[in-house]
Amino acid sequence: MSSLALPGPLVDVHWLAERLDHPDLVVLDAGVGAHRGEPLPIAGARVFDLDGALSDHTDPRPHTMPDAAHFTAAVRALGVDDRSTVVVYDGAGVYSSARAWWMFRAMGFDRVAVLDGGLPAWTAAGLPRAAAGSAPVTAGDFTAAPRPGLIVDSSTVLAALADGTSAVLDARTAERFAGTAPEPREGLRGGHMPGAVNLPFGELQRAGRMLPPAELRARYGELVGDRERLLFSCGSGVTACVLTLGAELAGYRDLAVYDGSWSEWGLPSELPVATAE
Template identity: 40%
Template sequence: MHTTLISAAELARNAHDSQWVVLDCRHDLMNPAAGRAAYAGGHIPGARFAHIDTDLSGAKTGADGVFRGRHPLPERATLLATLRSWGISDGSQVVAYDAHGGMFAARLWWLLRWMGHDSVAVLDGGLPAWQAQGQPLETAEPAPASAGTLSERAALVQTVTVEDVLFNLSTQDRIVVDARAADRYRGENETIDPVGGHIPHARNRCFKDNLTADGTFKDAAQLRSEFAPLFATAAQAIMQCGSGVTACHNLLALEVAGMPGAVLYPGSWSEWCADPARPVATGN
């Protein structure tokens, strides 16, 4: 059972196992159609496509009319039906990949853990690592999967709400860690973040800092040493980003480092800054 990362070589050895489900999570925040187009142009044989916006996120506005962020969590029943439609059952080994160092695949990894399924891993190095091994791609979509029988079980991960994060400003019992690039954290990228800045007291750990030059994850010891200055224990940490997607990359890196227990703020910056009454900090 693979629960964090899997190498391209290991995936290739098991790619034809009927118990394995491979999902392509490629995406472009500025061009939502790009992931599907990239998938159609060539994907790992047998892989199915998982769209960040439509498959791995819920409605941006809640039943109360309040904006929940750009990529709020889907309803659990809806997500369960989607996962089953891909043929995922309790005994399935799921592998998620993208071509961006895992920044989108980590969202699927986290969501499956949120549903109580821990046999899920991110392809280390993504599609580039697969191709570097000389492994093939295909353009044809696989035949529709037989419906899976995945059970909804107790979540293996935890979340906090915007109210929790707001309350934490007064107590500062927990450390908010922002996974966005440094310019977005400082409030200098209005193209992506029309309201720039970060949650007061939040610390910056860009998800790209988890990776080596070739796009694979750093080893556990190095990750531990780099996360250690940010908080005393991972259980003290709240992970956030622009919309709750790349924060999952930091959560995956913590699991690789052997530092479990951090929680996700799903709404992240996009939800936080939607209410001008919430305080904003800029700079470092």
């Protein structure tokens, strides 16, 4: 059987349903908290645990990227090979699955796509779900090859805010961006990075599915003008990746996610914060 090619970074539920039996396919449930598909996931799905093995627990910030060795070990344990084709989904639509997608990309793996609409779209289409089981998984041979610059730190964001050729987009709600609503994590300042642009991640979706590329391109263009270098932030580096996915679908290619996001920037520090006047 020939290798399984993806149509792009986003696949629909019917594309996936028609290929569930392909030997190269690995389906991963990347939901967090209540947005995980258990106990009735898509048949054969394995858990890409962003709250567990797929975060760096030596870092006090939530959902930070593990190093290449830890990522390799965790992904191999899910049965992913270097030749695999991976589809990630979550129980909210397109939410934390985009984080898993970008983590794979940052680790040098391109045969990965997000399931548009996630588990809700799968269920609405009448496609089967299966009881979560403990079927043994044969360890894969996946090896991470990190790409510098796809996951960035606060110094890179500071430079981008100042250089005039990049745009920094924040996926949090308008109220949190303005500093008029409290942050859900204790000890964080309210507001946003001076010069950042607010794009709540839900504005890129309709009924849990990503907007068409032309609509996405128009939305980004309204906010960033002719800037092509885009950096993304949110609360903890998860929904920033929804913006990254939207930008990729819209045709942007020079993209990065600020891993610390507001969980780092919002801490009391010398990093500058602006609020609504």
